[in-house]
Amino acid sequence: MYDFSEEQLQRYSRHIILQDVGVEGQEKLLTSSVLIIGTGGLGTPAAQFLAAAGIGKIGLVDADKVELSNLQRQVLHHTPDVGKLKVQSAKEKINAMNPDVEVKTYDYYLTSQNIKEVIREYDFVIDGTDNFPAKFLINDACVMEGKPFSHAGIIRFGGQTTTVVPGEDTPCYRCMFPQPPKPGSVPSCKEAGVIGVMGGVIGTIQATEAIKYILGKGELLTGKLLTYDALKMDFRKINLNKRENCGICSDDPEITELIDYEQGVCEL
Amino acid sequence: MKIKVNGEAVELEKELTVSELLVKQDVDMPDMVSVELNGEILDRDTFSDTVVKDGDQVEFLYFMGGGASVRF
Numbered sequence: 001m002y003d004f005s006e007e008q009l010q011r012y013s014r015h016i017i018l019q020d021v022g023v024e025g026q027e028k029l030l031t032s033s034v035l036i037i038g039t040g041g042l043g044t045p046a047a048q049f050l051a052a053a054g055i056g057k058i059g060l061v062d063a064d065k066v067e068l069s070n071l072q073r074q075v076l077h078h079t080p081d082v083g084k085l086k087v088q089s090a091k092e093k094i095n096a097m098n099p100d101v102e103v104k105t106y107d108y109y110l111t112s113q114n115i116k117e118v119i120r121e122y123d124f125v126i127d128g129t130d131n132f133p134a135k136f137l138i139n140d141a142c143v144m145e146g147k148p149f150s151h152a153g154i155i156r157f158g159g160q161t162t163t164v165v166p167g168e169d170t171p172c173y174r175c176m177f178p179q180p181p182k183p184g185s186v187p188s189c190k191e192a193g194v195i196g197v198m199g200g201v202i203g204t205i206q207a208t209e210a211i212k213y214i215l216g217k218g219e220l221l222t223g224k225l226l227t228y229d230a231l232k233m234d235f236r237k238i239n240l241n242k243r244e245n246c247g248i249c250s251d252d253p254e255i256t257e258l259i260d261y262e263q264g265v266c267e268l
Numbered sequence: 269m270k271i272k273v274n275g276e277a278v279e280l281e282k283e284l285t286v287s288e289l290l291v292k293q294d295v296d297m298p299d300m301v302s303v304e305l306n307g308e309i310l311d312r313d314t315f316s317d318t319v320v321k322d323g324d325q326v327e328f329l330y331f332m333g334g335g336a337s338v339r340f
Contacts, residue, residue, distance in 0.1 A: 041334060130334020153332025160332055176309060177302050181331050194334075225329060236275055238327050243309050 002027040008100065012054055020217045026054065030100060032214045033057035035122035037110060037138060039086045040064075041199025042152050042206065043128030044076035049207040051094040051101045055214075058094065059122055061106040062086040073196035110134070112258035115141045124210045125149035128203060132180040133261035139173035140258055142166060143248045148213055150206040150221075157195050157230040159202035162240070163209045163221040166249065170222040175243040180261050195230060202228065269322035286315040286326075295328060302329040 004012075004023070008030075015021040015029075034055050036043045039062040050058055064086050066077045074086075081089040087105035094103050110118060115137060119125055125147055127138045135151065142149045143166045151173050152161040164172045205226065212218045225238045247254045269280050273293060280292075286305070290298045303310045304327040310318055320326060 038334065128334070132331065132333060135333070154334060155332050158330070158332065160330070176304075176329055177331060178309070178311065181300050199334075238274075238304070238329070239307060240304065240309070241307050 002030060008054075011098075011100075015053070021215060025215045025217075028214050028216075029054050029211065030056045032124070033059070033122045034124045034126060034210050034214075035059040035061065035119055036126045036128055037061045037134070038128035038130060039074075039076070039090045040070065040128060040130060041073045041154060041194065041196075042203040043126065044074045044090060045200045045203035046126050046128060046207040046210075047090055047094060048076055048097065049204055050210060051098045053207075053211055054098060054100050055210075056100070057102045057104065057122075059104045059106065059118070060087040060090050061108075061110060061118065062090075063107055063109045073194065073199050075200065110137065112137065112141075112260045115258065116145055119145055119147050122147070124213050126203075126206050126210060127151045128199075128206070131263060133263050135173065136180050136261060137258060139164065140248050140255060143172050143174075144258070150209045152202045152206050154194050154198040154202055156193060157198070158228065159198050159230075160225055160227045161202050161205050161209075161221060162225045163213075165213075165220065165222050168222060169242060171240045171242045172246065172249040174248045175246045176225065176240055178243070178247060183262060198228075198230065201230075271320055271323065272325045274327055280320075283319050283321055286310060286318045286320060289320055289326065290315070290328075293328070300331045302331070303327070304329060 012026045015026050016023055032055055034050055036047050039060050047058060066081045066084050066086055066089050068082055070077055076093045077089045085107050087107050091103040091105055094101055106118060119141060125142055127135060127149055129135055146166045148165040150161060150163050209220055212220060223240055225240055227236050244250060271278050271280060286303055295301055306325055
């Protein structure tokens with residue numbers, strides 16, 4: 001039994017009085033670990049709610065430094081952080097927010113060579129990356145390692161997210177998108193851009209999925225792609241099935257080794 | 269005939285292939301779209317010979333990255 005301090009009982013009191021969390025649920029959160037890949041628009045809101053919730057160990061992966069253009073949406077990074085490593089900036093805020101959380105930082109890119117050993121250390125993975133090579137790498141590595149994860153993407157006024165639990169009879173990201181888009185087909189930089197709140201909405205949903213998975217409560221977004229259109233203020237859940245001939249999660253997968261796809265010059 | 273595209277009713281004069289439907293629905297970046305027809309994700313190389321029929325439910329799934337990264 002976890003030995004809660006008086007301060008912890010106060011800090012987590014709104015969780016503890018919640019029927020579906022309670023002392024047992026809070027103990028699960030405090031003894032669990034979540035890896036957040038990408039500490040930007042999606043990763044920072046996810047990180048701050050997971051930290052506040054008392055996730056015992058949070059891993060942060062990002063090789064980038066904070067830029068002025070990040071501050072419009074990456075809410076854990078503040079003006080004095082410009083130029084600092086994003087993982088360092090996020091770690092400082094999490095430490096100030098909740099001393100119960102152990103933060104481990106990885107200030108390099110994940111590749112086919114190192115991703116498996118990193119994700120193995122965690123109970124749940126959040127994909128907060130901004131590019132397709134990373135999204136396919138995370139999906140494939142998590143399927144191979146049997147690691148549950150939350151996928152998300154955002155652009156302009158739209159966002160989407162799904163949860164993948166390998167080993168269940170539910171689809172993976174590659175069931176929905178069999179191959180990355182060809183580098184030449186992605187929109188040009190001037191067509192990109194994203195409304196600042198979008199990562200907050202979708203990243204917070206990703207954190208919610210991580211918490212529900214750890215608590216073992218409710219229904220996850222497995223087999224469903226949740227799409228959000230902020231202009232229409234419309235949420236939709238699209239039902240998705242596992243693809244029998246999926247390259248990675250089918251019984252006899254075509255892909256047996258991780259792939260480092262080429263990064264386009266100006267991806268989304 | 270009537271079909272549903274991303275949950276909304278669409279009236280078509282005749283049966284169309286998935287490729288033709290992508291054009292008709294004015295999808296501006298068809299290479300960035302995955303297509304689900306009645307619950308099954310289609311292989312991209314079948315778009316031009318898969319026909320959408322009356323009552324079908326079509327979902328266009330859009331590739332979304334992070335919306336953010338501009339690498340110089």
